[in-house]
Amino acid sequence: MTLNTRRVKSMTNAPKAKIYTRTGDKGSTRLVDGSCVEKFNPRVEAYGTVDELNSYLGVVRSTLAPFPEMSELNHSLEKVQNELFNIGSLLATEKDEVFKLLPPITEEQIRYLELQIDELTTTLPELRNFILPAGHPTSAHLHVARTLCRRSERRSAEIAVKDERYSMTLQYLNRLSDYLFVAARWANMKHGVADVLWKKT
Numbered sequence: 001m002t003l004n005t006r007r008v009k010s011m012t013n014a015p016k017a018k019i020y021t022r023t024g025d026k027g028s029t030r031l032v033d034g035s036c037v038e039k040f041n042p043r044v045e046a047y048g049t050v051d052e053l054n055s056y057l058g059v060v061r062s063t064l065a066p067f068p069e070m071s072e073l074n075h076s077l078e079k080v081q082n083e084l085f086n087i088g089s090l091l092a093t094e095k096d097e098v099f100k101l102l103p104p105i106t107e108e109q110i111r112y113l114e115l116q117i118d119e120l121t122t123t124l125p126e127l128r129n130f131i132l133p134a135g136h137p138t139s140a141h142l143h144v145a146r147t148l149c150r151r152s153e154r155r156s157a158e159i160a161v162k163d164e165r166y167s168m169t170l171q172y173l174n175r176l177s178d179y180l181f182v183a184a185r186w187a188n189m190k191h192g193v194a195d196v197l198w199k200k201t
Helices: 003-012 042-064 068-091 107-121 137-160 164-190
Strands: 028-030 036-038
Touching: 042 068, 042 137, 068 107, 068 137, 068 164, 107 164, 137 164
Parallel strands: none
Antiparallel strands: 028 036
16 A cells, blocks of 8 residues: 555545534524624524525525526526625624624625616516415515515614614615515516405405
């Protein structure tokens, strides 16, 4: 056995890092900046809810993949997922010296969502009634994502009211929920499904 062979064998036999750390077994966790907090800390709740939203957008995108006409929406949602990951990191950071090192949420990103909303809206019939979160499966998934986004916004507001660094985060999440609502209507239209109107009883 040559030296190089021994080295390769040693590397292949090296133990892999374990996914579990046991550090959270007593109800605490560490933020991005290294701070140790309880798992019910508002920051953990906020970035955890953003993670739920991000994960669900992955489900939404899986419903778009079979349809070429949905490729632009799929691309936009991938962009959103990356930005939500950045939002989660920001929410999980309290120390300013670390916060400044993270990718920020910018006016340009918010403007992109507004432009997408405007573009999709021009293709939709005017909305004169309240609608139910229903219709084509893709539309229904987008409505679930919208409600998760609203919850992310509420949880993030708990942080933002005491910390002005998150003003852009709140604007982004607010605009994103509008975008997901319009995208849900657009998905119904593209699949030839009418909006389901709310009927007063």
